[in-house]
Amino acid sequence: MLDPQLLRNDLDSAAEKLLIKGYQLDKKQFIELEAQRKSLQVQVEDLRSQRNTESKKIGQAKAAGEDIQPLLAAVASLGDELKASEQSLVMLQEKLNDLLAGIPNIPHESVPPGKDESDNVELRRWGDPRVFDFQPRDHVDLGAELGMDFEMAAKLTGSRYVVMQGSLATLHRALTQFMLDTHSRQNGYTESYVPYIVNSDSLRGTGQLPKFEEDLFKLNTEQDNYLIPTAEVPVTNILRDEIISADQLPFKRVAHTPCFRSEAGSYGRDTRGMIRQHQFEKVELVQAVSSEDSWRALDELTGHAEGILQALELPYRVVNLCGGDLGFGSAKTHDLEVWLPGQQAYREISSCSNFGSFQARRMQARWRNPETGKPELLHTINGSGLAVGRALVAVMENYQQQDGSIVVPQVLRSYMGGLEKISA
RNA sequence: GGAGAGGUGGCAGAGCGGUUGAAUGCACUGGUCUUGAAAACCAGCAUGGGUUUGUAGCCCAUCCAGGGUUCGAAUCCCUGCCUCUCCGCCA
Secondary structure (H helix, E strand, O other): OOOHHHHHHOHHHHHHHHHOOOOOOOHHHHHHHHHHHHHHHHHHHHHHHHHHHHHHHHHHHHHOOOOOHHHHHHHOOHHHHHHHHHHHHHHHHHHHHHHHHOOOOOOOOOOOOOOOHHHOEEEEEEOOOOOOOOOOOOHHHHHHOOOEEHHHHHHHOOOOOOEEOOHHHHHHHHHHHHHHHHHHHHOOOEEEOOOOEEEHHHHHHHOOOOOOHHHOOEOOOOOOEEEOOOOHHHHHHHHOOOEEEHHHOOEEEEEEEEEEOOOOOOOOOOOOOOOOOOEEEEEEEEEEEOHHHHHHHHHHHHHHHHHHHHHOOOOEEEEEOOHHHOOOOOOEEEEEEEEEOOOOEEEEEEEEEEEEOHHHHHHOOEEEOOOOOOEEEOEEEEEEEEEHHHHHHHHHHHOEOOOOOEEOOHHHHHHHOOOOEEOO
């Protein structure tokens, strides 16, 4: 959620910046609702104040043994009046909240203009795509002989799931272990285990609700529980309704979880293989820092995700998402795109975003600034480090041999009992 | 799944329906004392919102959440959520 104060103070510049994201702010509606809210709220509080003082008088009169009947008559109509005003205030506040909750985060000034991914700006490249002396295959072809089975998954569940058996499943696990170890041992993240099912409060906190319900799997229980679409939700919500002390900053957490996405509205996109699944594994990095530190933290976190690709010796590029491609709550996003020889293209494998105070305001996630003694909103940053399924795809395609076998990257061999090559 | 108890400030823990935003203790912060520290003593110590030039003042809200009763609710009633104890089941 945006800072309402920001809109009150400088509505015009906020509206202008939101245009970069392709969002048209209804300024007139905001101004009108704000004006109504203000006068109504003053009215309600005034009535309540009257009621409080009158009630107090009644209490005192009763204690003194005086006749309270005339006093009761004086407040008789106050209650009804108050109730009516309160009701309209609640309705108005709901309207205002709906408006506010529907406004995306304001993009950082370094976010390039543009309407879709073709306008994203490449920041840098790392590694040279390998030159093959044979026709490289994609992971679906390669996997067919190595224990990757989409038809089996369709039998068990449906489309967009996968079954892996044998060394490929082990490689998948090895990637996860390697990422967790690297981030927790070298990059200073505290490893965390979290629930894979969350309530709607948590999803509202990180911004998946109310706008993106169709992307989620909702459980068929009386409670409003959902499967997590990313570890970002449970991990970031650790801070919801908390005020942490300065010595707990920076808050850095790494968690490995499965992620569940209904992928509604993406029918026909990336239907082949493991790129877009309803269930996939991800190692997620989350940071929460003071407002001064968030831009540095975004660069640091992006670097941590890049470190995994570098250790795996997978060529990639870093892209600065343009306004139109930027997520709802993000102020700036770096996408890491790994080279996939099977597609002859760079494909997203990590997305690192600075949310500023956008999520923290929804969550009331704060820290106490010792300089002022006051609680201040945290800034939240998160990113994949990395998407495990896509990393598996990248390893398979980049390390493939002419005979269809896969060389195990050096850094993963210790996780695989020293295995150097996966073959049928 | 069955039976019972309970959710109050950072923590512990009081609280006859009426100056209770909340006793007391601990923790924390500042001060006095001390060569320094401890102890002792004194003082301070929630959050959000409104009004305002104001981190001054004033006002409103908040004792798990949501409803209700009442002139007035932390206190009474209903619902939900959560926690604890015992039994059953289970990894």
